[in-house]
Amino acid sequence: AVVSTQSTGGSCSTEGQDCGCGSLKRETTGNIPDQTGDDVELKSSESKNSWTDGMVLIPGGVFTMGTDTPILYHDAEGPARQVDLPDFYMDKYEVTNAQFAEFIKDTHHITDAHRFGDSFVLEGLLSPEEDAKVQNVVQAAPWWLPVQGATWDHPEGIDTDIADRMDHPVVHVSWHDAKAYCTWAGKRLPTEAEFEKACQGGNEDSLYPWGNDELVNGAHQANIWQGDFPKENTLSDGYKTTSPVGSYPSNSLQLHDLIGNVWEWVEDWWTTQHSPDGSPPKHGQEKVKKGGSFMCTQQYCYRYRCPARTKTSADTTGLNVGFRCARSV
Numbered sequence: 377a378v379v380s381t382q383s384t385g386g387s388c389s390t391e392g393q394d395c396g397c398g399s400l401k402r403e404t405t406g407n408i409p410d411q412t413g414d415d416v417e418l419k420s421s422e423s424k425n426s427w428t429d430g431m432v433l434i435p436g437g438v439f440t441m442g443t444d445t446p447i448l449y450h451d452a453e454g455p456a457r458q459v460d461l462p463d464f465y466m467d468k469y470e471v472t473n474a475q476f477a478e479f480i481k482d483t484h485h486i487t488d489a490h491r492f493g494d495s496f497v498l499e500g501l502l503s504p505e506e507d508a509k510v511q512n513v514v515q516a517a518p519w520w521l522p523v524q525g526a527t528w529d530h531p532e533g534i535d536t537d538i539a540d541r542m543d544h545p546v547v548h549v550s551w552h553d554a555k556a557y558c559t560w561a562g563k564r565l566p567t568e569a570e571f572e573k574a575c576q577g578g579n580e581d582s583l584y585p586w587g588n589d590e591l592v593n594g595a596h597q598a599n600i601w602q603g604d605f606p607k608e609n610t611l612s613d614g615y616k617t618t619s620p621v622g623s624y625p626s627n628s629l630q631l632h633d634l635i636g637n638v639w640e641w642v643e644d645w646w647t648t649q650h651s652p653d654g655s656p657p658k659h660g661q662e663k664v665k666k667g668g669s670f671m672c673t674q675q676y677c678y679r680y681r682c683p684a685r686t687k688t689s690a691d692t693t694g695l696n697v698g699f700r701c702a703r704s705v
Contacts, residue, residue: 416483416556427562428703431465432630439573440580441654443683452648453683459569459654466566466574467700469621469632470545470640471557473538476528479557487528488550489693495526495548496694497533498671499606501617506533519606520694528553531617531695543620545638545698551663551690554641554699565643566702568685569654571666575634575682577627583681585627585634597624598636600680601673617670617695635680636672638698639665646687662687669696 419427438460446453479485489495499519502510506523514520525534528548531541538544549557551565558564566574575585582588586597596602596613603610615623622632634640645660664687668680679686 416485416559418562419560428465430468431703432468434464434466434574434629436461436463441569441572447678448684451685452650453685457650457652457654461569461573463705464570465703466631468630470638470698470700472543472621473546474542476546476557479560483560485556487553488691489527489548494522494524496520497523497526498695501532503533503535506535544618545621547618547638547695547698548693549698550693551641558701561701563701563703565641565699567656568642568644568664568666570702571642572682574629574631577629598680599670600636601671605673605676615670635667637670638696639669640667641699642666663690665697671696
């Protein structure tokens with residue numbers, strides 16, 4: 377099994393520049409079986425009463441999903457449509473390394489990055505020894521490197537660890553891994569509609585969870601890239617890659633990091649032909665991710681907006697992809 381070095385399409389800016397958001401995809405070769413996470417057992421019964429700890433109850437109702445003024449047309453950010461959702465719970469924070477470590481210890485789950493033996497890492501973050509081992513790059517986004525041994529517990533390759541990042545969001549997790557964790561925790565992945573409603577925080581006209589201005593009183597509100605991507609990161613927000621969850625202010629629903637930090641898997645299959653009522657497709661080839669990441673800028677990947685979206689195959693993993701869970705009421 378190897379990671380693809382071919383583009384799967386998807387321009388990341390109105391000027392046609394490609395950030396690589398739609399270019400990461402595995403090519404499955406060899407005898408590596410698929411996994412869905414459906415066979416993961418729940419936590420022990422003594423934990424069931426606390427399954428909604430750390431979650432926020434999101435009021436349901438009709439809301440406007442999508443937009444009639446899309447910025448990235450190829451991503452099918454529009455049209456705006458009225459979607460009716462029941463109440464649901466959403467994790468206040470992205471799932472952390474500490475939480476994922478508990479899941480691994482309890483279930484012995486083998487992540488897709490471990491099974492395939494590699495994952496995508498941003499150039500410039502590898503040690504000289506690991507960098508010398510890289511033989512391929514992603515053709516459409518050469519700053520993405522397929523790195524042998526890069527996993528959730530070795531984010532920048534086998535010679536790195538997460539000892540000082542236990543409160544950071546877990547990364548290098550596939551859609552399968554995220555679904556397995558949520559099942560174990562007595563939860564599920566949020567739908568795209570649920571994520572977007574939560575992101576809006578009751579304000580359907582906002583680009584961001586807090587409003588329409590990227591900075592508030594000169595302060596950063598999310599962990600995104602500052603500088604000339606991918607050549608220069610000024611680190612004006614203090615973070616080179618991920619940040620501890622909750623490092624930035626919450627939205628009105630007390631949810632943190634809904635944009636920036638890491639992309640977040642949702643349940644839905646990708647489609648560009650939206651149902652008028654917002655119901656997700658029953659089948660597809662790629663899964664939806666929402667929220668953008670620490671690599672996003674207006675220059676290359678202006679997807680750190682509530683209606684923004686991208687996709688990749690369910691077994692693909694990378695340094696800027698994580699998740700949070702939801703739960704039905």
